[in-house]
Amino acid sequence: MQSYLEISKVGIEFNTESGNFRALQNVNLKVEKGEFISLIGHSGCGKSTVLNILAGLYQATEGGVILDGKEVNAPSPDRAVVFQNHALLPWLTVYENVELGVKQVFKGLKSKTEMADWIHHNLDLVHITHAMHKRPHEISGGMKQRVGIARCLAMQPKVLLMDEPFGALDALTRAHLQDSVMEIHARLGTTVVMITHDVDEAVLLSDRIVMMSNGPAATIGEILPVTLPRPRDRLALAEDSDFVHARQQVLQFLYDKHKFPGAKAA
Amino acid sequence: MHSIISRYAFIKREQAWRFEWSDIPGGMAIAKALRAWSLAAAGILVFLLLWQATANNINTSLGQFPGPVQVWTQIQNLTDEYGREQERRTDFYARQEVRNVQLLAQDPNADVRVRPYTGRPTFIDQIQTSLMTVAFGFFIAMLIAIPLGILCGLSESLYNAVNPIIQLFKPVSPLAWLPLVTMVVSALYVSESPMFEKSFITSAITVALCCLWPTVINTTVGVASVDKDLINVSRVICLPTHMHIRKIVLPSAIPLIFTGMRLSLATGWMVLIAAEMLAQNPGLGKFIWDEFQNGSSDSLGRIMVAVLVIGFIGLILDKLMLTLQRRVSWDKQTVLR
Numbered sequence: 001m002q003s004y005l006e007i008s009k010v011g012i013e014f015n016t017e018s019g020n021f022r023a024l025q026n027v028n029l030k031v032e033k034g035e036f037i038s039l040i041g042h043s044g045c046g047k048s049t050v051l052n053i054l055a056g057l058y059q060a061t062e063g064g065v066i067l068d069g070k071e072v073n074a075p076s077p078d079r080a081v082v083f084q085n086h087a088l089l090p091w092l093t094v095y096e097n098v099e100l101g102v103k104q105v106f107k108g109l110k111s112k113t114e115m116a117d118w119i120h121h122n123l124d125l126v127h128i129t130h131a132m133h134k135r136p137h138e139i140s141g142g143m144k145q146r147v148g149i150a151r152c153l154a155m156q157p158k159v160l161l162m163d164e165p166f167g168a169l170d171a172l173t174r175a176h177l178q179d180s181v182m183e184i185h186a187r188l189g190t191t192v193v194m195i196t197h198d199v200d201e202a203v204l205l206s207d208r209i210v211m212m213s214n215g216p217a218a219t220i221g222e223i224l225p226v227t228l229p230r231p232r233d234r235l236a237l238a239e240d241s242d243f244v245h246a247r248q249q250v251l252q253f254l255y256d257k258h259k260f261p262g263a264k265a266a
Numbered sequence: 267m268h269s270i271i272s273r274y275a276f277i278k279r280e281q282a283w284r285f286e287w288s289d290i291p292g293g294m295a296i297a298k299a300l301r302a303w304s305l306a307a308a309g310i311l312v313f314l315l316l317w318q319a320t321a322n323n324i325n326t327s328l329g330q331f332p333g334p335v336q337v338w339t340q341i342q343n344l345t346d347e348y349g350r351e352q353e354r355r356t357d358f359y360a361r362q363e364v365r366n367v368q369l370l371a372q373d374p375n376a377d378v379r380v381r382p383y384t385g386r387p388t389f390i391d392q393i394q395t396s397l398m399t400v401a402f403g404f405f406i407a408m409l410i411a412i413p414l415g416i417l418c419g420l421s422e423s424l425y426n427a428v429n430p431i432i433q434l435f436k437p438v439s440p441l442a443w444l445p446l447v448t449m450v451v452s453a454l455y456v457s458e459s460p461m462f463e464k465s466f467i468t469s470a471i472t473v474a475l476c477c478l479w480p481t482v483i484n485t486t487v488g489v490a491s492v493d494k495d496l497i498n499v500s501r502v503i504c505l506p507t508h509m510h511i512r513k514i515v516l517p518s519a520i521p522l523i524f525t526g527m528r529l530s531l532a533t534g535w536m537v538l539i540a541a542e543m544l545a546q547n548p549g550l551g552k553f554i555w556d557e558f559q560n561g562s563s564d565s566l567g568r569i570m571v572a573v574l575v576i577g578f579i580g581l582i583l584d585k586l587m588l589t590l591q592r593r594v595s596w597d598k599q600t601v602l603r
Binding site: 075079080083087089091105155 | 493495496498499501502503504505509513514517518596597
């Protein structure tokens with residue numbers, strides 16, 4: 001039985017000036033449709049590389065990725081990426097930023113008014129409709145990231161890839177956005193692969209947490225299923241024993257079994 | 267005690283009476299602008315005084331070096347000359363008109379012609395010619411430079427192929443090109459009723475050859491340094507190449523493209539004067555050369571007028587480019603200098 005998204009035996013080598021650098025080795029992961037997966041690990045462990053391979057932005061040196069029965073070998077709106085620093089086009093308004101992708105994906109499939117409705121619907125989904133005629137520099141960091149999410153959702157991706165989407169935000173804004181993402185995930189049933197280095201975030205949002213060992217030649221260390229019932233409420237969970245236990249396990253993996261490589265030297 | 271109170275009252279009255287810029291709306295901005303303007307005026311005044319003082323002490327075989335006063339006289343002379351020439355021109359055409367009407371009255375089938383006026387080009391005419399030439403040359407150069415720069419920025423292979431050629435031709439002086447351009451234009455530009463004069467084409471091409479490079483180089487850099495994330499966005503959305511260029515590459519490269527264009531236009535304007543001088547093409551350069559050969563006591567003054575006008579036009583051209591950049595650029599907030 002094949003899974004919706006399958007990463008099999010993926011390894012990648014980069015040609016650098018000081019010779020070849022093996023970033024990933026033998027990465028295997030199966031993701032079911034509608035699952036929320038978090039990739040967690042120390043910085044430099046190759047989380048982003050995995051995501052880039054999933055996006056098709058990098059080509060795996062060996063192994064491969066199969067999504068919905070098709071091999072992944074180039075970027076596509078099927079696998080939309082939410083970038084860490086939003087990557088909105090500063091010369092376009094919020095609306096136009098979302099429109100750019102929609103026009104490309106639904107060319108010939110939707111009429112002009114259908115597209116406009118669809119863009120409005122997606123802006124609404126991330127609660128940003130009030131700012132749709134503003135330019136990115138006129139809105140806050142959290143709002144920019146919301147637009148980034150809307151741009152991806154509007155392309156109706158099979159998998160939503162998120163590269164540390166809330167890493168650059170303050171704690172309160174981050175909590176708001178996490179709630180929004182949970183709400184959207186519950187409503188649309190989107191399959192999500194998210195990179196994070198925030199343990200609480202990983203436990204709160206994920207169905208499974210994929211913990212990666214340190215590079216070079218990083219690979220998947222452990223996979224922790226999070227069975228907390230949804231919808232999840234951050235306040236109620238703060239003292240929930242299952243939540244605390246899951247959190248404990250991730251911390252143990254990160255700081256006990258796989259210490260940050262820089263920590264030894266320090 | 268009494269005296270202290272009265273003195274205090276006096277100070278109070280004085281303060282109430284004194285004008286403060288901050289009291290009126292926008293006052294601080296006005297005050298700042300006034301300060302900048304008065305400093306500029308002071309700078310110019312000092313310069314004029316120094317200039318006059320120095321000029322008084324320099325004697326050449328064509329008389330004293332022109333100071334501001336002589337230059338001012340020559341400015342008046344040159345505008346008067348233009349006015350007189352315009353009058354002569356209208357008179358000339360009026361006379362023809364009258365003669366033709368008379369001819370037609372005598373014989374309705376008479377062969378009537380209007381002969382073009384062939385007076386000496388005045389200073390103002392030469393300015394116009396120079397402006398036309400630099401505009402045309404610059405336009406040709408941009409037509410080549412911007413697309414070439416975009417291609418070089420997009421493809422590193424093309425850049426590596428083209429770069430040595432750019433580096434080789436970039437430092438070449440316009441005067442080195444001039445004889446070659448002149449000969450090529452005379453050999454190739456042959457037509458019964460030419461739209462442009464040969465000398466015009468020669469100057470324009472020389473200008474174009476020299477102002478290509480800054481734009482090519484800056485456009486290349488601008489296009490090659492588009493934010494990596496934005497390029498990834500474009501890849502994920504699968505934008506076709508022409509959309510990628512229009513929506514992502516051009517907007518982010520605009521500031522550097524304009525930097526290149528401004529450098530190009532400034533180079534072009536400098537090159538043009540030299541080319542006109544050497545090649546005897548009509549324009550400001552030829553005006554200067556003619557005055558120099560003429561060698562009258564007014565010549566130096568008239569040349570100095572041309573020098574100032576050249577500088578002033580260069581300044582205006584740059585301001586025009588800045589205005590254009592402000593209109594085209596998406597980012598209205600950056601301070602442009």
